[in-house]
């Protein structure tokens with residue numbers, strides 16, 4: 001990171017003091033985060049220890065007993081489990097493989113209630129890699145506005161679209177009650193920094209989030225803030241690096257799913273570094289994955305572990321060792337499934 005840092009960041013790094021930092025985030029970091037969006041000022045950003053702390057605090061501040069939330073599912077577990085833990089009633093808006101994991105706005109309409117306080121979506125989506133088109137995304141925002149509820153858009157994989165033209169606008173730029181969630185972990189591949197953020201145009205909500213943060217982490221790690229600043233300033237090269245890894249791995253995966261079409265199928269992701277394929281051969285994904293990790297040291301995450309019953313598995317392809325892992329999977333599949 002330091003090799004990519006500009007002069008100002010190098011000076012900040014050299015003069016770094018390991019005291020408490022500003023609890024809302026380093027002012028330069030907040031300004032850099034704001035520059036990722038179109039209509040956002042630094043005051044409309046708030047930093048957290050990763051996206052995870054942001055999710056925990058946001059859902060605890062927005063939801064409680066008597067509230068209703070709708071969360072698109074399958075999903076990153078915290079998005080619905082933390083919501084449930086607040087005492088709110090949570091409906092899952094199910095995405096289906098048969099429709100290419102598309103967002104079903106009719107189903108959403110049926111789930112909305114007068115008490116619905118929050119809708120939660122995550123695009124580019126973990127685990128399916130699905131991404132709605134702009135029209136559907138706009139219609140989602142219209143529905144949230146009409147229902148008068150908050151819309152949390154988990155945008156941690158934003159920037160990892162395989163075609164730049166597919167990038168959706170950030171919800172905070174489009175909707176006055178839209179909340180955009182970002183982080184250094186995914187598209188920028190710097191999870192160890194533990195720097196995430198929420199961006200929203202509602203000062204009252206931001207104030208309540210900041211007050212809650214006084215009871216969790218108080219402020220970010222001082223070295224991480226400077227490294228995150230340097231990284232965001234060098235974002236074009238970091239994003240290009242991540243996209244090159246992911247699209248390079250997709251070439252291997254395309255070949256795999258075409259050669260193994262009798263045993264596996266997938267909806268090819270449109271963005272991100274995660275897919276949610278299905279084992280169609282006559283074998284349970286749980287026992288297949290358990291034997292695979294035993295024999296080859298290759299780990300697939302069965303969907304059953306997060307309550308998805310369709311014999312699907314979560315496949316991550318954001319690392320350079322994917323081809324090696326795929327070789328292990330193919331060796332094992334050749335023994336078990338042919």
Ligand SMILES: Cc1ncc(COP(=O)(O)O)c(C=O)c1O
Nearest residue numbers: 050051052076122126156183185
């Ligand atoms: C969709 C999504 N949101 C949020 C997070 C949390 O990010 P972090 O671990 O950087 O806090 C993750 C992590 O896997 C994720 O996949």
